[in-house]
Amino acid sequence: MLLLFGSLTFAHGVDEQTRLFLQSNTGANLIPFMYIGAKHMITGYDHLLFLFGVIFFLFRTRDVLIYVSLFTLGHSTTLLLGVLMEVQLNAYLIDAIIALSIVYKGFDNLGGFRKILGHSPNSKMVVFIFGLFHGFGLATKLQEFQLPEDGLLTNLLAFNVGVELGQFAALAIIVIAISAWRRHESFMRFATVSNTLLMSAGFLLMALQLTSYFQS
C-alpha cells in the first residue's frame, strides 16, 4: 500500500522524457506511441483497480471478454473523439470520476446497489459508461502535450492500440491471479475485505484528485 501511494503524483503524469518526446515528435511514429499507451495503462493503477473490480466476480472467460470489450469500446471512443475534437476537460475532475468508478464497483460487488435499489444497475452499461470517462481521462492527458497535427490520427490509433495491449497484459495477470485465488476457500472469505479495500482506494484517489483540483 505504501509503495502505491509513494508514487501517487506520477500515476497519471507522463514522465519528463516521455513529455519531451511527445512534444518534439513530428509525423507518424507507430511503435513509440504504442509503447507510451501500453506504459500508461500498465502504470495507471486507477484503470487497473477498476478492471480488478469489474472482473472480481466474473467467473467465465466469456464474461470477462464481454465486459472488457465494452470497457475498451468506451474508452477508445472518447480517447479518439476527445483528442480529435479537442474536448478539454479538467484532468483532476476526470480522474476524480475515474476514482468514483472504483468506489462504485467496490460497492456494487458488495451487493450495495441490490440492497438499496432492489436491483444492480445494468452492469454492462455501467462499465461502458465508465469506459467513456476513462477515455476522456486519456484524451485530456494527451492533449496537454499539444501534439503536432502531422500524423496525429495515426499516432492516436497507435497510442490506443498500445493502451489495449497494456490493458491485455495487465488483465492477463489479474485474471490468472483471481482465478487461482477463487479455487481457494479464502476467496469468498476475503471478498468483502477486498471490495471494501477497493472502495477505500477509490475514496482515497477521489480525495487526492479533488484536493488537487481545488488547489489548482
Added chain:
Amino acid sequence: MEQNLSGPALIKASAIAVVLAAVVFITLVMPAEFGQDPTGIGKQLGLTAIAEAEEKTVIQYADNGGELREDTIELVVPAGQGIEYKLFMEKFQKVEYEWLSAGDAMYFDLHGEPKGDTTGYFESYAIATLPEMKGSFTAPFTGTHGWYWKNTSAEDVQILLQTKGQYSLAKPAQNQEDTP
C-alpha cells in the same frame, strides 16, 4: 454476480472504506503531496519533506532574483601580463565553468573577494598551471568571484571561457601586473 451482504454489514464495509481512505489521506497523502500535516505524523515519518522539496527549489531561485544565465567569453591575456575576469555573485549562488587556453598551460588563480572589502582579502578556490579546466563552485560570500590568468610567454594567449549559473558580470580588470 455480487455478494449479498446484510444491511448492517454493508454499512460497516462502506464506513470502513471511508474511514480508511480518510486516515491514509490525512496522515500520509496530505503531508507528502500538499505539504499539510494536521496530525504531525507526516513530519515524524519524514513525508512532509517530499512536498517541501519542491517548494524550496522554487523559493531558492526567487530569492536570488538570479535566473540561470549562460555566457561564452573570449579573453586575451597579453604577453607577459595577467588579467582578471570576475563574476558578481550572491552568497551560495552557484556557477559551472569551463575554460580553455589557445596556448600552453597557464598559471591561474580562481578566487573571490567579499563585497565592500577594502583590506585586499581574497580567498582562492584553485591555483594551478593548466591549459584548461572545468568545474563548478558555490560562492562562500557575496562578492566578486573569478579568475586571474598570467601569461608568461612572449605571445598573447586567447582564452575561451564558458560560464553557466547565477551571477551577473563584473567588469574585467585588464592588465594587472601582480597576482591578486
